Amino acid sequence: MRATSFVWNVCKSSFTCGLIGLTVSDRIASVVHVRGFSMSPTFNPPNNTSLGLFTDDHVLVEKHCLTDYKFSHGDVVVFCSPRDYREKQIKRITGMPGDWVSVPLSYDAVKIPEGHCWVEGDNPTNSLDSRSFGPIPLGLIRGRVTHVIWPPQRVGKIDQKLPRNGLSL
Amino acid sequence: MGLQNTIFNAFNKSIVFGLVGITVTDRYAGVCPIRGSSMSPTFNPSSSSSSSFTDDYVFLEKFCLDKYKFSHGDVVIFSDPTNYKGRCVKRIVAMEGDYVSNVNGATKVPEGHCWVEGDNSGFSSDSRTYGPIPLGLIEGRVTHVIWPPERIKKVDRRIPPQERLAF
Numbered sequence: 224m225r226a227t228s229f230v231w232n233v234c235k236s237s238f239t240c241g242l243i244g245l246t247v248s249d250r251i252a253s254v255v256h257v258r259g260f261s262m263s264p265t266f267n268p269p270n271n272t273s274l275g276l277f278t279d280d281h282v283l284v285e286k287h288c289l290t291d292y293k294f295s296h297g298d299v300v301v302f303c304s305p306r307d308y309r310e311k312q313i314k315r316i317t318g319m320p321g322d323w324v325s326v327p328l329s330y331d332a333v334k335i336p337e338g339h340c341w342v343e344g345d346n347p348t349n350s351l352d353s354r355s356f357g358p359i360p361l362g363l364i365r366g367r368v369t370h371v372i373w374p375p376q377r378v379g380k381i382d383q384k385l386p387r388n389g390l391s392l
Numbered sequence: 393m394g395l396q397n398t399i400f401n402a403f404n405k406s407i408v409f410g411l412v413g414i415t416v417t418d419r420y421a422g423v424c425p426i427r428g429s430s431m432s433p434t435f436n437p438s439s440s441s442s443s444s445f446t447d448d449y450v451f452l453e454k455f456c457l458d459k460y461k462f463s464h465g466d467v468v469i470f471s472d473p474t475n476y477k478g479r480c481v482k483r484i485v486a487m488e489g490d491y492v493s494n495v496n497g498a499t500k501v502p503e504g505h506c507w508v509e510g511d512n513s514g515f516s517s518d519s520r521t522y523g524p525i526p527l528g529l530i531e532g533r534v535t536h537v538i539w540p541p542e543r544i545k546k547v548d549r550r551i552p553p554q555e556r557l558a559f
Contacts, residue, residue, distance in 0.1 A: 239408055239411070242408070242412060245419075246411055246415055249419075250414075250418075291477075292477060302528075303526070303528030304504065305505070305526040305528065306503055307503070308504055308526065308528040337475065338472065338473055338474045338475050360471065360526065360529060362476045362528075363471075363528045363529060
């Protein structure tokens with residue numbers, strides 16, 4: 224009798240903890256593992272011999288920004304890839320609605336439509352971003368990156384770096 | 393001492409129910425009101441009613457979001473691409489790879505996107521205005537109308553008329 228009520232209590236507590244964990248990670252913040260080098264040197268700088276999960280950067284993604292969508296230039300965001308809805312990508316916002324962005328390798332300038340934004344990786348040579356798939360709707364964004372939390376020697380806040388080029392106003 | 397315990401237990405239980413409610417509506421199913429007449433007569437058939445008491449309420453399921461197994465004729469709710477704070481409800485008329493005939497000729501729906509249109513074509517601002525939408529914007533699929541009581545029914549997956557799809 225004591226054993227079953229103990230097991231029942233353990234089950235209830237783990238169910239509640241699981242629920243709290245799910246709700247927090249859906250609505251407040253979660254941790255994301257960064258793969259690839261499109262955001263070097265901000266994440267996964269090149270002198271890292273990448274051994275996968277253990278040495279790649281892990282970042283803290285906050286979801287509070289999703290309540291009012293107040294994003295701005297220089298925010299690093301996690302979003303669903305417009306080409307493959309199952310994948311998530313991390314890039315920096317370099318253009319907000321109404322901005323003009325010059326398209327590389329052509330003389331065109333693209334105006335970012337209402338409700339969309341332009342995202343680019345910090346490592347332009349190795350990055351699949353808005354220069355390939357165009358501006359993305361803000362509704363695809365799933366969170367904003369605030370800090371690097373692993374590996375320990377790279378723990379720190381992410382700067383809001385303003386874009387260097389490509390923005391013709 | 394007994395009263396404090398009871399209050400504490402009641403508090404605990406309501407927190408757990410609240411959490412369960414939040415998790416279920418985020419991930420599994422929810423209820424949503426429909427505004428506007430872009431989906432008449434499927435939703436809000438009387439175009440003159442504008443009070444929120446007579447708007448249709450629908451049941452939407454989010455299980456489809458795991459595998460994103462959408463198909464032609466599904467009615468979905470998605471984030472409005474022109475206004476990230478708004479949500480729209482429309483029917484999927486074409487999936488990735490299909491060709492849709494438009495005023496500019498036939499447009500191919502790119503991969504990862506779908507083409508949505510309202511059932512009431514004259515009054516609907518949809519993919520004919522803002523182009524195909526990425527599947528990542530979809531928040532759920534509508535399965536039933538649950539209010540008002542005389543209109544409770546399953547929402548059909550009506551296959552769109554053939555003249556819109558150019559093969």
